[in-house]
Amino acid sequence: xxxxxxxxxxxxxxxxxxxxxxxxxxRKDFPYYDVQAIATGTTEYYFFxxxxxxxxxxxxxxxxxxxxxxxIEEIVGYIQLNIDTVALVDDLNELLQQSYLxxxxxxxxxxxxxxxxxxxxxxxxxxxxxxxSLAPKTHLAKRKLPLPIxxxxxxxxxxxxxxxxxxxxxxxxxxxxxxxxGLQLDKLDSFYxxxxxxxxxxxxxxxxxxxVPVTGAGENTYELFADASINQVLFSQTFPLxxxxxxxxxxxxxxxxxxDTPIEPTTIxxxxxxxxxxxxxxxxxxxxxxxxxxxxxxxxxxSTLTTTPDTAVVNILNSRNSKTFKVPLEFPxxxxxxxxxxxxxxxxxxxxxxxxAMRGIETRRVA
Amino acid sequence: MPVRRRKKVVVNTKQILDVMAAxxxxxKAPDLINSFFPNLGLDPMMTKIAGAGAGYLTGVMLxxxxxxxxxxxxxxxxxxxxxxxxxxxxxxxxPVENAGITMQPPLPPxxxxxxxxxxxxxxxxxxxxxxxxxxxxxxxRMSVASYRDSY
Numbered sequence: 001x002x003x004x005x006x007x008x009x010x011x012x013x014x015x016x017x018x019x020x021x022x023x024x025x026x027r028k029d030f031p032y033y034d035v036q037a038i039a040t041g042t043t044e045y046y047f048f049x050x051x052x053x054x055x056x057x058x059x060x061x062x063x064x065x066x067x068x069x070x071x072i073e074e075i076v077g078y079i080q081l082n083i084d085t086v087a088l089v090d091d092l093n094e095l096l097q098q099s100y101l102x103x104x105x106x107x108x109x110x111x112x113x114x115x116x117x118x119x120x121x122x123x124x125x126x127x128x129x130x131x132x133s134l135a136p137k138t139h140l141a142k143r144k145l146p147l148p149i150x151x152x153x154x155x156x157x158x159x160x161x162x163x164x165x166x167x168x169x170x171x172x173x174x175x176x177x178x179x180x181x182g183l184q185l186d187k188l189d190s191f192y193x194x195x196x197x198x199x200x201x202x203x204x205x206x207x208x209x210x211x212v213p214v215t216g217a218g219e220n221t222y223e224l225f226a227d228a229s230i231n232q233v234l235f236s237q238t239f240p241l242x243x244x245x246x247x248x249x250x251x252x253x254x255x256x257x258x259x260d261t262p263i264e265p266t267t268i269x270x271x272x273x274x275x276x277x278x279x280x281x282x283x284x285x286x287x288x289x290x291x292x293x294x295x296x297x298x299x300x301x302x303s304t305l306t307t308t309p310d311t312a313v314v315n316i317l318n319s320r321n322s323k324t325f326k327v328p329l330e331f332p333x334x335x336x337x338x339x340x341x342x343x344x345x346x347x348x349x350x351x352x353x354x355x356x357a358m359r360g361i362e363t364r365r366v367a
Numbered sequence: 368m369p370v371r372r373r374k375k376v377v378v379n380t381k382q383i384l385d386v387m388a389a390x391x392x393x394x395k396a397p398d399l400i401n402s403f404f405p406n407l408g409l410d411p412m413m414t415k416i417a418g419a420g421a422g423y424l425t426g427v428m429l430x431x432x433x434x435x436x437x438x439x440x441x442x443x444x445x446x447x448x449x450x451x452x453x454x455x456x457x458x459x460x461x462p463v464e465n466a467g468i469t470m471q472p473p474l475p476p477x478x479x480x481x482x483x484x485x486x487x488x489x490x491x492x493x494x495x496x497x498x499x500x501x502x503x504x505x506x507x508r509m510s511v512a513s514y515r516d517s518y
Contacts (some may be wrong), residue, residue: 146514248508251518324518326511359518361509 024189025069032060032070033179036161038171047159047178062157067187070151074181075101075118075143077161081174082136083123086262086314089300091170092121093257096298097211097355098233099163101178105155112236114209114357115163116255116296118143128302128312139318145205146250147361148182162233202366208237208247209357212341214259217350224339224356239337244365249329251359252277253322254291254341258299259351265299265317268349272297275347277356279329280338286329294323328360385433389422392434393441396421415445 035057036045048062064070083092096116103110124136151157159178210224211234228238241247256272258265273295279287300316331337341356397414400421422438 144517146509146517250509250514322518324511324515328508328511328514330508361514 024187024191026186026188028184028186029182030070030184031179031181033177034058034060035175035177038163038168038174038176040169040172041165043163043165043168045161045163045176047161048157062151062159063155064151064153064157066153067190069153069185069187070180070182071148071185072151072180072182073145073148075113075145076141076179076181077101077115077119078177078179079119079121079171079174080177081121081171083121083300083316084126084314085128086258086300086302088170089123089258089298089316090260091167092123093298093353094164094167095119095171097255097257097353098231099161099167100209100233100236102158102160102162103149104158104160105149105151107156110149110204111206111362112209113143113207114211114236114355116209116253116355116357117141117207117359123316123318125313125315128314134313137318139320141320142181143207147203147205149205153187164233201363203361203363205360206237206247206362207357207359208249209355210235210238211353211355214343214347214349214352214354217345217347219343219345219347221340221342222354224341225337226339239331239339240335241331241333241337243333246333246363247331247358247360248363249325249331249358249360251322251324252294253296253320253357253359254294255296255355255357256299256349257297257352258301259349261351262299262301263348264301265297265315268299268352269295269297269317269319271348272343272354274344276342278338278340278342280336281329281331282335282337294321296320296322322357322359329358382433385426385431386437389426389434389437390441392422392425393418393438393445412446415442418442 032048034047034050036047038045048058048060050058050061052058052061079092079095081088083089096119097114099115101113101115101118103113118141120138120140120142122136122138125134127134161176161178208225212222212224225235225237225239228235237247254272254275254277256268258268273292274290276290277287277294278285296319298316298318300314302312302314305311305313339356341354393415396418400414400417419438419442422441423435426432426435426438
């Protein structure tokens with residue numbers, strides 16, 4: 001009887017990266033970073049393709065050499081601009097909800113991560129007249145991968161960031177930095193290592209996200225992950241899954257932004273908190289609860305202090321929360337899935353977008 | 368009636384050793400081949416034939432006909448045994464009655480790709496090859512302790 005071959009790349013990482021001595025590799029905790037300047041009219045950006053030369057801009061150009069293997073454990077992005085006006089909060093929301101980073105290995109997409117997964121930013125309440133930040137804060141999100149993505153020596157890698165034309169115009173000339181945190185192996189002896197060898201299936205970390213516009217204040221049910229004909233930046237996956245993939249959902253975040261006409265962010269937050277998210281798989285109700293454990297919001301609001309002289313201020317609410325499931329939600333291949341978000345009548349935040357992001361592990365057939 | 372004298376059974380040590388050597392070669396040669404040529408991806412039928420071939424060649428090279436003959440006999444037994452199991456239900460499976468027609472339990476597919484070949488767990492094999500069922504093999508799912516820190 002032959003034992004099954006483990007598919008889990010976390011096991012591979014632990015097996016190969018943390019043994020003791022007399023191994024034929026050198027291990028380093030080594031980040032790769034690159035920067036791209038956003039430009040009006042350009043909605044796609046490719047990282048790690050520019051030539052090295054400026055150490056402050058990048059330290060790696062892909063592909064890896066034949067003697068290197070890299071395990072990506074965390075992905076971090078940074079938009080190099082202080083978010084201190086309502087307009088910039090609106091633009092930041094486009095970057096978070098309507099942009100994605102697509103990682104491809106050997107011409108096959110591994111995952112499509114929305115901006116809200118990994119983009120860091122600085123923001124702060126501001127006095128408009130002086131442009132002074134009253135209380136600047138940092139939001140240091142990072143997309144920590146439950147299973148590493150393995151960059152093998154011989155693989156072709158592509159890191160493509162896609163955003164909207166509105167965000168490209170708003171952030172024209174601003175640097176967007178991407179950093180891959182992980183472990184690098186330098187091969188001291190030459191060997192060929194194939195992590196997919198003899199495996200029929202592989203597991204990859206993914207985020208399934210869908211951004212839907214808020215259509216009004218009345219009672220409404222939003223059907224999520226159901227429409228593949230919308231703009232590519234608004235979703236990464238629809239259900240049902242194909243017959244060669246299954247999905248294990250480990251974490252869910254629901255993200256709301258400020259409406260087109262900003263209102264006090266806490267009002268939006270209190271209103272959205274009790275919307276109901278329902279997940280049904282093959283007619284079995286797997287989740288039906290409000291958003292109290294998983295609601296995130298980034299919204300700004302300008303007001304005027306009643307002082308002499310009148311002073312305009314912008315206050316920003318940045319709250320990030322997500323629910324990690326103790327028992328992951330398992331989505332089989334080809335199953336009937338219905339995911340809905342229902343808002344009651346008189347919901348506030350009458351315009352804007354809602355993003356539901358489901359993070360977890362996808363099991364799919366190799367090739 | 369005269370008493371038949373039974374022939375004395377002679378212990379032929381040389382023959383025993385030859386048959387032992389043949390059995391070892393037939394069983395272990397496939398593993399040796401896989402370790403040198405891991406990308407061959409041989410299925411069980413081919414590995415048995417490869418083992419028999421290795422045993423036969425060893426017998427020819429060492430000029431020991433017992434090794435060669437025993438290798439061939441053992442390989443034939445390995446090939447015929449599953450067929451007999453199919454007919455009489457074998458040790459692991461029980462024939463399934465269905466409207467008066469007796470059907471054999473499903474056999475696991477050949478492990479050409481080397482993955483998920485737990486031959487005594489049909490349901491586990493079925494989950495992954497069809498991907499139409501829930502992934503209910505806890506050995507494959509990540510535990511909450513291993514993914515909790517990621518979010």
